Amino acid sequence: MPFTQNDLIYGLGVPLVAGLLLLMNLRWMLPQSIGRRYAPAVAFTGAFQIGYWSLKLGTLIPEGHWQWLPHCLAVAAIVGAISASSDLTLLDRFLLYAIAAAGMSFLLIPTWEELAPPRPQYIMIWSGTVVALTLLLHPLVKNLPGVILPWTFFATSMTAAVILTHSGSLLFGQIGIAAMGGLLGITLVSAIDRNCRSLDGIEFPIAVYLCSVMMIGHVNSFSNIPVSAYAIVPFAPLGLTLSLFGPLATLKGRSLVIAQLLLPLIICATALGIAFWFEPLSSGGEEALY
């Protein structure tokens, strides 16, 4: 285990408790119409922020491109909650996501000359991916109230944390763990409290988070992990789409649950398989990291 007890307590344990308490309390305290939209997005990003700042992973005034992540996630939580309003059309949501993602991309995409593809292309690809992923996650958020969706987000964030750590940066691994802790808290509370099973508004911050950390991990890595491993991870939750639309939509009962659990995990396992195939665990293990 490359992480210390301190990393796990403040990086995983505290965000877990924060995610759980934030979602439960915000749903309980806020009026129904507001709590439905704000609680999930604020619980996820709030739990992440608590883990990030507890471990002092960055500075309030960012000194590097990746240090904009907590700031961007704070904005993403608000945009996500606003976009969950039932008054908005698909076009409204698309424009909202596109403007927010484009703005964030200018902060998150590094300005290095040797960036490949070049920064303007990177900005377009990253922003387009965030918007597309958010729109594709929306039907899942609307049609899958329950534990399956937060569990899928948790499993995806765990995959992201493993790949970030395996890429050679424990700092980015800690960032991944903070988000993972928050999503585990949300998964637990959604299993306990029926009022917390709808995750309206969470799709945009989830898409921003996953696309950001995978981009950050990739551009800063000196490992042999190919770009495909990073690119696959954000799309893992979309495995659930096959259980809603398509040939697996006819499944019922236990078969449906197994399919819903397995489909995203297959995508996560594929990403992990690629990462570990091209960058095997060294014989020195974690000791070789220091």
Added chain:
Amino acid sequence: MLFWQESRICLGCLILLLASAGSLQAAEGAVQLSPANTKVQFVGSHVVPQKPDPNERHGEFKKLNGTAVLTDGKLNSLELTIETSSLASGIDKLDAHLKSPDFFNVRQYPRATFRSTKIETTEPGKAKVTGNFTLLKETKPISFDVSYSTSDSLKLTAKFTVDRSKFGMNYGIDKVEKDVELTVAIGG
């Protein structure tokens, strides 16, 4: 016949003159520093009770350039620019981690530089070098002792420690010692 003998003597004198000028050049003026004549190595230690750390990590920077200026056989100034991405420890996984934002953050900060501001001769062949060291986003003054000779060509060695946390390299303070030992060797 006499002409050829005189020509040989003159040619010999010319070669001697050029050779002496060459050695003078090495001991005076600017000496270009490159990986061919300069090594910058580092030693990092883990936070462990046993000192010295039995698993301390050794590495070096393969790409660098700079200038040492000699005046009257004395070291007058020293400038060195290191390409941080050229670090090599012999352990691929460690190299990748050291290059990452956890430590050298080489994509954002591809160079580390040292520029002397004052060189005081403490005794013949020894000097105290003071200058500004830029690592990551921080530039801080550092001082270190050097031993050098300029009789033939410049030969210089220096061994000193740098507190990485003063330069914002704070990751893993509870696992890796803050003080990193640096060795600079020019010539020889």
